[in-house]
Amino acid sequence: MYRFKNIHRPLAQFSQSLRNFALESVEKLEVDKPHIPVMKDEVLSYLKPTGLILDGTFGAGGHSRAILESSPTCKILALDRDPIGIQYAEELSKEFPGRVIPLQGKFSDLPVLFQQHNIKRNSLDGVLFDFGCSSMQFDTADRGFSISKNGPLDMRMTPTPGEPTAADVLASVTEEDLYKILKYYGEEKHARKIARGIIEARYLFKRLTTTEELADLVQSCYAEDVYLKDKLQRPSHVATKTFQALRIFVNNELNEINYGMIMAAHYLKIAGRLVTITFHSLEDTIVKRHISGNVVANTANPLPLKYMSSTLQIDDEVVQEAMDSNWKMLHKHVILPEFQEVEDNPRSRSAKMRAAVKIQ
């Protein structure tokens, strides 16, 4: 039985300013291309939607719309921490009256949000998590996620006044902590050099405030002739990993994924289905460890079980607990997008889908 810590802030406190932010951004919503849902057919075939479904990462609602259209009776709990996502959820709820309940908050806010809607343990039929950022977040310069579109160095998925932005982090973090953020969250080989460069820049600039300034600074830490390529062999900016690392840190993304997996196990019915889509190995490892039961003290074990020392004496109960999973995987190998999908939507290129059924 999981205990939920008192991790949530009073949600109502922020909701008005976030609502204003969303309303001010409606104009942009119409201009920017909304998010294209990734692996939509695969999601439907593994989720087999019926009853009450949590779309934990609503975004522009592409998956939710497909679910609603595929099953005329099911209802969606549409969660997103970003007010823009909630704006989309409110639009969808008008199109499908009585079938979409917009919920603004994070995975870790779910116990409070569900209590408000009288949703109890073991009551959901399906949970979908399509982790990471939406195209609206990546492509809107003002949100500060983009390397190619200059904007304020923000990167918050929930732009709550007073919560630290990426610029705030860079202005106050120690060099050692910055090194760790870049190394662990960005898997950046040049973490040491970049951390040094950013700290030195504090004495030259007043403060790093734009995405362009950060991208240029990271570029200056690399040797001139370095050209990186992504998985499709397309040129990739040398600051990609630095941006990823900061975004994960600013939004506490990995802890949130861990919470999300705990929430899914808590609120799904037995035989309820979980589908996850991840976009990099840090996200996928957390999902994989939860599904395989490699969870210690409610947290995905940082070590794969196969690397645990063979000489270590562990009693049966501990081994049993570490191997005891709430889940049964619904496929043998991780599911990847079809070639054609990657051609049509390059953002799907690093997607990995996993699906499991809750067995206890």
Ligand SMILES: C[S@@+](CC[C@H](N)C(=O)[O-])C[C@H]1O[C@@H](n2cnc3c(N)ncnc32)[C@H](O)[C@@H]1O
């Ligand atoms: C990849 S997009 C989802 C796109 C969506 N499936 C669609 O079809 O449009 C991820 C969304 O999840 C939201 N998100 C990320 N982490 C979250 C968290 N911890 N709690 C709630 N929402 C989160 C982001 O704000 C973003 O809108």
